Structure formats: C-alpha cells, structure tokens
Amino acid sequence: MIEDLFSMAGKICVVTGGSSGLGSYMAQGFLEAGAARVYITARSEEKLKAKAAELSSIAAGDCIALPGDLSTLEGVNALAATLCDKEPHIDVLINNAGLGLGSPIATMKAEDWDRTMDINTRSPLFLTQALLAPLKARATVDDPSRVVFISSVAASGVFPNVLAYSSSKKILEHLTPQLALALTDDFIRVNAIAPGRFYSEMTRGAWQDPEAESFKAELERIPAHRYGDMEDMAGVAIMLCSRAGAYFSGEVLNLDGGFRLRH
Numbered sequence: 001m002i003e004d005l006f007s008m009a010g011k012i013c014v015v016t017g018g019s020s021g022l023g024s025y026m027a028q029g030f031l032e033a034g035a036a037r038v039y040i041t042a043r044s045e046e047k048l049k050a051k052a053a054e055l056s057s058i059a060a061g062d063c064i065a066l067p068g069d070l071s072t073l074e075g076v077n078a079l080a081a082t083l084c085d086k087e088p089h090i091d092v093l094i095n096n097a098g099l100g101l102g103s104p105i106a107t108m109k110a111e112d113w114d115r116t117m118d119i120n121t122r123s124p125l126f127l128t129q130a131l132l133a134p135l136k137a138r139a140t141v142d143d144p145s146r147v148v149f150i151s152s153v154a155a156s157g158v159f160p161n162v163l164a165y166s167s168s169k170k171i172l173e174h175l176t177p178q179l180a181l182a183l184t185d186d187f188i189r190v191n192a193i194a195p196g197r198f199y200s201e202m203t204r205g206a207w208q209d210p211e212a213e214s215f216k217a218e219l220e221r222i223p224a225h226r227y228g229d230m231e232d233m234a235g236v237a238i239m240l241c242s243r244a245g246a247y248f249s250g251e252v253l254n255l256d257g258g259f260r261l262r263h
C-alpha cells in the first residue's frame with residue numbers, strides 16, 4: 001500500500017523553473033516515483049536541455065525541456081499553448097519559477113517590484129488559468145489534479161530588504177485557499193509549499209563557501225542545523241501530488257527545518 005500511496009505512476013507533470021534548484025529536485029522526484037512525463041521550463045535553453053537529458057536518464061519516464069520566459073503573459077500563454085498541443089490532460093502543475101531581488105526601500109526600483117510580481121505572482125496564477133482545460137480533463141473525486149505554488153518563509157516573517165519578494169510570496173499564500181475553493185468542483189486541489197533555506201542557485205552566495213563563518217552562523221540559527229536538500233523538497237512534492245496528499249486543499253506547508261520558529 002505504501003508504494004501506491006506515494007506513486008506518481010503514469011502522471012503528466014509540469015514544473016516551471018525546472019532547470020535548477022527546487023524545480024529540478026521536484027522534477028527528479030516525480031520521475032523517480034514513476035511519472036510518465038515531466039515538462040520543465042526556464043529561460044536558459046542550454047541549461048534546461050542539459051537538465052532534461054540528465055533527468056531522463058535516471059528513470060523510465062521522460063523529462064522534456066520547454067524553454068520560455070514566464071515573466072510575460074505572452075510567455076505564459078505560449079507555454080500553455082505548447083502544453084495543450086502535446087497533452088490532452090495534465091495531472092500536476094508546479095508553479096515554481098521565481099525571482100528573489102533584494103534592496104533597501106531607499107534605493108528600491110519600481111521595475112524590480114514589477115519584475116518580482118510578474119514572475120512570482122502573476123505568472124503562477126495565469127499559467128494555472130491557461131492550463132485549466134488539461135488540468136480538468138481527467139480529474140476525478142478520487143484522483144484530483146494538483147496545482148502547487150512555491151512560496152517562501154519570507155511570506156510569514158519580517159526580513160530586511162526583501163519588500164517585493166516577501167510581498168509576492170504573501171500574495172501567493174493568500175491566493176492558495178482562494179483558488180483551492182474556486183477550483184474544488186473541478187477536482188483540482190491547490191496547495192503551497194513554503195520552503196526555508198535550500199541549496200539552489202538563488203542561495204548560492206550564502207552556501208558556496210561552506211567554511212565561511214557567515215554560513216556556519218546561519219546553519220546554527222536554523223533549528224534543523226542544516227539547509228534543505230533535494231530529498232526534503234522532492235519528498236513533500238511527491239506526497240502532495242500522489243494519492244498520499246489528495247485530501248490537502250488550500251494548505252500552505254512550511255518546509256523550513258523550523259526556520260520560522262526563530263525569525
């Protein structure tokens with residue numbers, strides 16, 4: 001029973017921002033759990049294709065690269081059109097692509113606010129809207145489709161110099177139950193994961209020198225005494241998107257090793 005509960009066998013998945021970091025961890029997890037096809041998207045085509053080839057080689061399912069920029073509505077609609085051409089139904093949409101700009105209020109630029117909101121907030125909502133038909137296509141009361149937003153601990157704490165980022169993630173967390181209710185009769189479950197500190201390109205500056213005193217001090221402040229890794233992220237994503245998590249609706253799961261308890 002346990003294997004069936006956490007199986008992704010035969011599922012068609014889409015992971016935005018799948019070329020590195022958290023998106024690639026979830027894509028890998030879905031493939032290792034039996035997904036038939038996992039589409040990954042990002043702007044940098046070379047890196048995306050290399051990641052798709054790497055992930056296709058580790059499991060029976062295919063990882064397929066669909067390059068594009070999700071910060072514009074044209075990019076969102078182009079990706080959705082390509083996906084709708086290829087797949088009559090989609091089981092899982094992970095809205096993960098995101099941007100983490102920081103600056104003090106005195107020097108913050110309006111363009112940075114807009115860029116952050118476009119990719120972190122507008123794109124997840126409107127990509128979900130554009131993929132409603134394939135998400136609804138095979139969803140049933142016993143096997144609902146899943147939409148997952150990737151938020152951040154920055155949504156629930158108060159941190160210096162991340163006004164746009166933390167606000168964008170707070171909006172996602174507010175959107176999660178609203179959209180979950182709006183789509184419940186279509187058998188589409190909407191939930192969010194709010195990660196703490198994970199190894200990725202976004203956080204590379206903090207962890208690339210593991211001997212740096214600043215990194216060691218940061219690990220000390222995290223109650224789990226470590227950053228999150230591939231298995232932490234893949235494990236929760238598989239749980240949410242398999243039979244195991246089918247009864248979650250409108251939830252935000254904090255995946256932060258206790259980070260928010262000290263911030």
Ligand SMILES: NC(=O)c1ccc[n+]([C@@H]2O[C@H](COP(=O)([O-])OP(=O)(O)OC[C@H]3O[C@@H](n4cnc5c(N)ncnc54)[C@H](OP(=O)(O)O)[C@@H]3O)[C@@H](O)[C@H]2O)c1
Pocket residue numbers: 016017018019020021022023041042043044045047068069070071096097098099100119150151152153194195196197198199200201202203
């Ligand atoms: N790492 C952490 O500790 C942490 C903590 C909390 C939340 N998060 C969230 O986790 C998500 C993934 O971040 P990450 O840490 O894994 O960072 P990452 O390694 O930098 O990955 C970001 C991914 O998003 C893609 N992307 C960025 N802008 C895009 C755009 N305009 N259009 C399409 N794709 C785009 C990137 O590829 P291209 O650059 O080639 O487009 C890349 O694949 C983000 O939403 C972030 O806010 C991360």
